[in-house]
Amino acid sequence: MEYTNKLIDKIYNYKSITNTNKISKLLEIDANQYCNLGKDSSKSEKEVVKKNSKYIYKTISKLDTLMGKKFLELQDK
Secondary structure, three states, rough: OOHHHHHHHHHHOOOOOOOOHHHHHHHHHHHHHOOOOOOOOHHHHHHHHHHHHHHHHHHHHHHHHHHHHHHEEEEEE
């Protein structure tokens, strides 16, 4: 499954679930992206996953500033 910013925004805007559950779902998407990468993945596929991760972490920072900030810091290392 290809994950888009539209799906991430949709999860962020859910009214019926808690912020904790939103963060869990976003991290699940992030983990699935990385699990689907393999040795045969192209450089552009890896860049798309990294770009999506950054967007996910920025969205998480809207829900939990400290957690999102930590994820973004660790991604840049």
